[in-house]
Amino acid sequence: MRTTSSSRRFAVISSAVVASLVLAACGGDDDGDDDGDGAEGTAGGSLVFGASADPIILDGALFSDGESARPTYQIFEGLVGTEEGGTEIVPVLAESWEPSEDGLEWTFNLRQGVTFHDGTDFNAEAVCFNFERWYNFEGVMQSPAVTYYWNTVMGGFSDGAIPSLYAGCEATDESTAVISLTRPSSAFISALQMPSFRIASPTALEEGNADAVGGTEESPAFEGTFGYENPAGTGPFRFESWERGSNLTLVRYEDYWGEPAQLDEIIFTVIPDGPARRQALEAGDIDGYDLVDPADAEALEGAGFQIMLRPAFNVGYVGFQQNDPPFENINIRKAIAHAINKENLIQTNYPEGTEIATQFMPPELFGWADDVTVYDYDPEEAQRLIAESGVTDLTLEFWYPTDVSRPYMPNPQANWELITADLEAVGFTVTPMTAPWNPDYLDAQSTGGTPMFLLGWTGDFGDPDNFIGTFFQTVNPQFGNFENPEIFAKLDEAEAETDPDRRTELYQEANRLIADFVPGVPYVHNQPAVAFAEGISGYVPGPLNNESFAAVTVE
Amino acid sequence: MLRFVVRRLLQLGPILLGLSLLLFVWLRALPGGPAAALLGERATPEAVARIEELYGLDQPWYVQYWKFLVNAVRLDFGNSSKTNRPVVEEMLRTFPATIELGTAALIFAIGIGVPLGYFAARRYGRWLDNLSVSGSLLGVAVPVFFLAYILKYVFAVRLGWLPTGGRQDPRMDAEHPTGFYVLDGIVTANPAASLDAIVHLILPAIALGAIPLAIIVRITRASVLDVVHEDYVRTAEAKGLYERTITRRHVLRNALLPVVTVIGLTAGLLFSGAILTETVFAWDGVGRFVYEAIGNRDYAVLQGFILMIAILYVLVNLAVDVSYGLIDPRVRVQ
Numbered sequence: 009m010r011t012t013s014s015s016r017r018f019a020v021i022s023s024a025v026v027a028s029l030v031l032a033a034c035g036g037d038d039d040g041d042d043d044g045d046g047a048e049g050t051a052g053g054s055l056v057f058g059a060s061a062d063p064i065i066l067d068g069a070l071f072s073d074g075e076s077a078r079p080t081y082q083i084f085e086g087l088v089g090t091e092e093g094g095t096e097i098v099p100v101l102a103e104s105w106e107p108s109e110d111g112l113e114w115t116f117n118l119r120q121g122v123t124f125h126d127g128t129d130f131n132a133e134a135v136c137f138n139f140e141r142w143y144n145f146e147g148v149m150q151s152p153a154v155t156y157y158w159n160t161v162m163g164g165f166s167d168g169a170i171p172s173l174y175a176g177c178e179a180t181d182e183s184t185a186v187i188s189l190t191r192p193s194s195a196f197i198s199a200l201q202m203p204s205f206r207i208a209s210p211t212a213l214e215e216g217n218a219d220a221v222g223g224t225e226e227s228p229a230f231e232g233t234f235g236y237e238n239p240a241g242t243g244p245f246r247f248e249s250w251e252r253g254s255n256l257t258l259v260r261y262e263d264y265w266g267e268p269a270q271l272d273e274i275i276f277t278v279i280p281d282g283p284a285r286r287q288a289l290e291a292g293d294i295d296g297y298d299l300v301d302p303a304d305a306e307a308l309e310g311a312g313f314q315i316m317l318r319p320a321f322n323v324g325y326v327g328f329q330q331n332d333p334p335f336e337n338i339n340i341r342k343a344i345a346h347a348i349n350k351e352n353l354i355q356t357n358y359p360e361g362t363e364i365a366t367q368f369m370p371p372e373l374f375g376w377a378d379d380v381t382v383y384d385y386d387p388e389e390a391q392r393l394i395a396e397s398g399v400t401d402l403t404l405e406f407w408y409p410t411d412v413s414r415p416y417m418p419n420p421q422a423n424w425e426l427i428t429a430d431l432e433a434v435g436f437t438v439t440p441m442t443a444p445w446n447p448d449y450l451d452a453q454s455t456g457g458t459p460m461f462l463l464g465w466t467g468d469f470g471d472p473d474n475f476i477g478t479f480f481q482t483v484n485p486q487f488g489n490f491e492n493p494e495i496f497a498k499l500d501e502a503e504a505e506t507d508p509d510r511r512t513e514l515y516q517e518a519n520r521l522i523a524d525f526v527p528g529v530p531y532v533h534n535q536p537a538v539a540f541a542e543g544i545s546g547y548v549p550g551p552l553n554n555e556s557f558a559a560v561t562v563e
Numbered sequence: 564m565l566r567f568v569v570r571r572l573l574q575l576g577p578i579l580l581g582l583s584l585l586l587f588v589w590l591r592a593l594p595g596g597p598a599a600a601l602l603g604e605r606a607t608p609e610a611v612a613r614i615e616e617l618y619g620l621d622q623p624w625y626v627q628y629w630k631f632l633v634n635a636v637r638l639d640f641g642n643s644s645k646t647n648r649p650v651v652e653e654m655l656r657t658f659p660a661t662i663e664l665g666t667a668a669l670i671f672a673i674g675i676g677v678p679l680g681y682f683a684a685r686r687y688g689r690w691l692d693n694l695s696v697s698g699s700l701l702g703v704a705v706p707v708f709f710l711a712y713i714l715k716y717v718f719a720v721r722l723g724w725l726p727t728g729g730r731q732d733p734r735m736d737a738e739h740p741t742g743f744y745v746l747d748g749i750v751t752a753n754p755a756a757s758l759d760a761i762v763h764l765i766l767p768a769i770a771l772g773a774i775p776l777a778i779i780v781r782i783t784r785a786s787v788l789d790v791v792h793e794d795y796v797r798t799a800e801a802k803g804l805y806e807r808t809i810t811r812r813h814v815l816r817n818a819l820l821p822v823v824t825v826i827g828l829t830a831g832l833l834f835s836g837a838i839l840t841e842t843v844f845a846w847d848g849v850g851r852f853v854y855e856a857i858g859n860r861d862y863a864v865l866q867g868f869i870l871m872i873a874i875l876y877v878l879v880n881l882a883v884d885v886s887y888g889l890i891d892p893r894v895r896v897q
Contacts, residue, residue, distance in 0.1 A: 279845040284845050291723060293728070
C-alpha cells in the first residue's frame with residue numbers, strides 16, 4: 009500500500025521538477041522499498057504506526073502517558089507481564105515467583121541467558137540495581153508528574169518523607185532476586201508489568217547518566233541521554249533513532265531470548281490530530297493507529313480496514329458528593345441509579361460491543377462479582393424511592409466536561425443529555441453545569457466542587473486495587489469524603505491478601521458492599537478501537553494497552 | 564540607515580519587557596496549572612500541591628517573574644514542565660520547521676500573488692481581473708483549517724498524489740543537521756530527501772499561504788492600478804519605451820511599496836495560521852507545539868516561545884522597513 013502511494017506521488021511530482029532530481033528521488037524510493045519488503049510478506053518489513061503524541065522519554069520510570077509506554081513496551085520487559093490480550097500475570101524475565109507467608113518478601117527466580125541490548129547480562133544484580141535506582145530518586149524525580157506510578161504503587165522514596173511499600177532488594181544469587189515490602193500487598197505483583205517497573209541495563213543507565221537532572225528547582229530538566237539516545241532493555245525490539253516530535257524507529261533485536269520479532273522495524277510517527285490519523289491510514293501513509301474515534305470505526309471497516317476492539321478496561325460513572333443534599337440520602341442515590349436507562353444510553357452513544365457496567369471495575373478483572381445488586385432501568389421504582397426518601401427539593405446540580413473525549417465517554421455532553429432526560433422523567437430538576445475538562449472540570453471534581461458529575465477511569469494495571477482501591481479504599485473528596493469503614497477495611501484486607509483465591513473473594517465482597525452503598529452509578533465499559541491496514545496481522549490488542557509488536561507481520 | 568536599524572533594535576528591549584510581564588501575569592491568571600494538566604483524572608489535591616511545591620509554583624508571582632527575567636537575559640527560558648527538556652532545545656527543533664513552512668507559504672503567495680495582481684490590473688475589468696478578485700475574496704473568506712482539510716482530502720486521501728502530513732516520509736533515510744529539511748537534503752548530498760521534503764511542503768504551504776496570497780493579489784492589483792495612471796508612466800509610454808522596461812522600472816518598483824508592507828505584516832500572521840495548518844498536517848513546528856503547551860499550561864514554553872515569536876515579528880518588520888530603502892530611494896533620503 010505504502011509503495012503504491014509513494015509511486016503515484018513521485019509520478020505526479022516528476023512532471024514538475026527537473027529530471028535529475030526525479031531520477032535521484034526514484035533511486036531513493038527504491039532504497040526504501042528494499043528496506044521494507046523483507047522476506048515474502050511474513051517475516052521482515054517495516055510498520056509505520058500513527059501515535060497521537062511524541063513520547064516524553066523512553067525511560068519507563070519517568071513517565072505515565074500511553075504514547076511513551078507504547079514503544080517502551082517493545083524495548084523493555086518486566087519481571088512479569090500479562091497474557092496476550094488479557095490481564096492475567098505471566099512470567100517474563102522472572103520464570104517464577106513466590107511470596108513469603110507474611111507477604112513481605114517476594115522471591116523471583118530469573119530467566120537465564122538473557123542479555124540487554126547493549127550486551128550487558130541480565131541477572132539479579134540488574135534487577136536490584138533498577139529497584140534501588142527508583143527507590144533512591146531525589147528532588148523533582150519524586151514528583152508525581154515524573155514518577156507517577158512509583159508514587160501510586162510504592163508510595164514514598166528512601167528519604168522516608170512518605171512511607172514506602174518498597175523495603176529493599178537482595179540478589180541472593182545470579183538468578184534469584186528477593187524484593188522486600190514494608191507491608192503485605194498483592195497489587196504489587198500486578199503493577200510490576202507496567203513500564204515503570206521494567207528492567208533496564210544498569211550499564212546503559214550509568215553511561216547515559218539516567219538520573220541527571222539539571223535546570224533549577226522551579227524548572228528542572230532531564231540531562232541524561234539514556235531515555236533519549238540509548239534506552240537499552242531486553243525486549244524484542246531495540247532503539248534505533250528518534251527524530252523528536254516526528255518519528256521514533258525501533259529495529260528487531262537479533263539476540264532476543266524468546267521468539268524473535270517478525271518485523272525488521274517499527275516506526276512510530278506523530279500525528280496528534282485524530283482525523284489526520286484516519287486520513288493518513290486511508291492514504292497509506294501509516295499502517296495502523298490507536299484511539300480510533302468511534303464515529304470513524306464503522307466507515308474504516310466498510311472501506312476494508314481492520315478494526316480491532318480492545319477489551320474494555322475502563323469504567324464510566326455518575327459520581328455524587330455525598331456530603332451535599334440530596335445525595336446524603338441513599339434512597340435518592342438508588343432512585344438515580346434506577347432512573348438512568350443505561351441500555352439506551354449505550355445503544356445511542358457508544359459503538360457496538362460496549363458493555364453495561366454494574367460495578368466500578370470491568371468484568372475482565374478478577375474480583376468482579378456476578379451477584380451484586382443491579383439497578384435496572386425502572387422509572388416507577390425510582391419514583392417510589394424518591395417518595396420514600398422524604399426529600400422535597402429534587403434539584404440536582406449535574407456537571408459534564410467540555411473539550412474532551414475519553415475512552416469511557418467519547419461525547420460527555422451526549423451522555424449528559426440522555427441521563428438528564430431520564431432524571432427529569434422521574435421528577436428531578438436538573439441544573440446544567442459545565443466546565444472545560446482541563447483544568448477547570450478536573451479541579452472542581454477532585455476538590456468536591458461538583459455535586460453530581462460525569463467521570464470515569466482507565467485502568468493502569470490488572471488489579472482491582474487500581475479501580476475500586478483507587479476510588480474507595482480511603483476518604484476521597486471526589487465522592488464527597490464519605491466514610492464507610494466496612495468498605496475501607498474490606499479493601500485493605502484484599503490488598504494485603506497473598507492467596508489469589510481469597511483475594512478474589514474479598515474483592516467480590518467489596519464490590520457487593522459498594523453496589524449496596526451506591527457511591528455513584530457505574531454505567532459503561534467501552535471498548536476502544538485500533539485500526540490497521542489490510543495485510544497487517546499478529547496484533548492482539550490487550551486491555552492494558554501493553555501489547556507487543558513482536559508477532560506482527562506485514563504483507 | 565544604520566542609526567535607524569540600531570534605534571529600532573533598541574526599541575525591542577522595552578517591547579519585550581512589557582510583553583514578558585503581560586504574558587507572565589496572563590498565564591498565571593489562567594485557571595488551573597501544569598500539575599492538573601499533567602495528571603488529568605489522577606490529579607488529587609495532594610499530588611497537585613506536591614508538584615507545585617517542587618516546581619516553585621507556590622511562590623508569589625513577582626518572585627517567579629524575577630527569576631524568569633534573570634534567566635531569560637542569559638537566554639535560558641527554563642524547561643518544559645511536560646517534556647522536562649530545555650525550552651531553547653525545543654525552539655531549535657520547532658522553529659526551523661515553521662520557518663521552512665512559512666517561507667514556502669510566502670514563496671507560494673508572492674510568486675503567484677504579485678504576477679496575478681499585476682496582470683489583473685493590466686487587464687482591468689476583463690476575465691482574468693474578475694477571476695483574481697473573486698478568487699482572492701474566496702481565499703480570505705475560507706478558514707485555514709477547512710482549506711487544509713479539503714486540500715488534504717482531495718490531493719492526499721482521494722488522489723494519493725501528495726502525503727497527508729509530516730515533514731518527510733518516516734522511512735526516508737535522511738539526516739537533519741540544520742532542521743530545515745529541504746536544505747538538509749542539499750547539505751548532505753541527498754537530493755531524494757530534499758525532494759521528499761518539498762513534496763511534503765506543498766499542501767501545507769498552499770493552505771498556509773492562501774490568505775497571504777489573496778491579500779497580496781488585491782494589494783498588488785490596487786497599487787498597480789494607482790501607478791499605471793500616474794503621469795510618469797504616461798510620459799514613459801509617450802517616450803516610446805518598451806512595455807517591459809516601463810513595468811520593471813516605473814510600475815512595479817512604485818507599486819511594490821505597499822505590497823512589501825503587507826508581506827511584512829503577513830509574515831508575522833503566518834505564525835498564528837501555522838497553529839491550524841501544523842495541526843492538520845502533523846507538522847512538528849512552533850504552532851503545534853505552542854497549541855499543545857496551552858493545553859498543558861506549560862508556562863516556560865509559552866513564555867519563551869511567544870517572546871521569540873515577538874522578536875521574529877519585530878525583526879521581519881525591520882527587514883521590511885529596510886527593504887523600503889532598496890525599492891524606493893526617496894525613503895533613504897528621508
